[in-house]
C-alpha cells in the first residue's frame with residue numbers, strides 16, 4: 001500500500017480514538033479512499049491487517065456503503081444529486097441523460113475511463129436544483145438539455161472546463 005505519509009499518520013491517530021481497533025474500519029476506509037481515489041482489494045487487505053480483522057469484514061463495509069468506490073474514478077467525476085429537492089426538480093432525468101451520453105451507468109466508470117458518474121446525496125445547493133457537480137465545479141438548474149451541453153463540453157477536451 002502506497003499511502004501518503006500524512007494519511008498514514010492520520011490512520012494511526014484515528015485508531016487511538018477507538019477503544020476497540022475494529023471500530024476504526026469506516027474512518028480508515030474514508031482516509032484510504034481520500035488518498036487513493038478508491039478502495040482497492042489491496043487496500044481492503046491492508047486495512048484488515050491493520051485492524052486485526054478478516055478482509056471479508058472490511059469488504060462487507062465497502063460493498064454495503066455506497067460512498068466507497070472499488071474502481072478508480074474516471075478523468076472527470078460527475079455527481080448528480082438525488083436528494084428530494086433535486087429529485088423533484090428532475091435530477092433522475094438528468095442522471096439518465098448523462099448515463100446515456102457516456103454509455104456509463106451511475107456508480108461506474110465509462111469503459112474509456114473518461115468519466116465516473118455517481119448519483120449522490122445532497123450537494124448542499126437544494127434551492128437551485130437539479131444540481132450536478134463535475135470535479136469541483138457546481139452546475140445548477142441542470143435540465144436534460146443542459147446535461148447534454150455539459151456532456152458535449154466534457155467530450156471536447158479542447159473546450160476546457162466550463163462554468
Ligand code: FES
Nearest residue numbers: 081086123125126
Ligand atoms: S437536494 Fe440536491 S443539493 Fe440538496
